[in-house]
Amino acid sequence: MVFAYDTEAALVAAVALVNSAEPPVTMTTTEELAAFFAQHNYTGKLDGGQAELDAVHGILPRLRELLTSTRDETVDQVNEILAEAKALPRLVRHGDTDWHLHLVEDDRPLHVRILVETAMAMVDVIRADELSRLDICADGDCEALVLDLSRNRSRRFCSTTCGNRAAVAAYRARQAN
Structure with missing residues (x-):
């Protein structure tokens, strides 16, 4: 295991959430948000309304920036998120x-809890100098994020679909020569 359980879980959830905005777009209904909440073992309140879904959508650009910035930029963003939320680890x-750590109360809005948990996970990533575990999919037609938790750091694609598309393209290129 590369990271502690809660760090890994927060990173996996954040990447899934950011990638939900990539084609094919998911997380468009409150039911999908509730399924995401359950799948990623979030605790605390879930209002389940459109306003909550909109608030979660509202943090996607900030999450994407947090997960793809340089180390120094990420440090600044982490500090800003934790200060804004008045995070107090317990x-x-x-x-x-x-x-494991919780940094804000369970009754805080879901989008705040997601941002704070992701920021705290990034603290571990930064301290371990493991930002290279986060990248953009190697498929030139895809902008989804990749979280590489493999031991040999070999994951390059966000999904099997993108990996297969790249393999087929490489095969066709070889056959053309």
């Missing part, structure tokens, strides 16, 4: 999850 344990 250890919690719930469900099947052992002790």
Whole structure:
């Protein structure tokens, strides 16, 4: 494992959320937001309304920038997000999850909790000098993010679809020569 459980979970969720804005666009309904909430084991309140979905959509550009910036830029963004939210770390344990950090109260809006959890995950990424684990998909027609948690750092594509498209293109290029 590269990162602690809560760090990895926050990164996976943030990348999935940012990629939901890439074609094919997902997370367009409150039901999809509720499924995302459950799939990524978020805790705390979920209003489940259109306003909450709109607020989550509103943070997507900021999340994308946070996950793709240089190390120094990311540090500035992390500090800004944590200060804005008045983040106060505390250890919690719930469900099947052992002790981990929560930084804001469970009744804070979901988009704030997502931003803060992602910022805190980026603290670990920065400290471990592992920003290279986050990148843009190697498929030239795709702008989705890639989170490479593999041991050998070999993940280049956001999905099997993009990887297959690149393999087919490379095969056709070889056949043309």
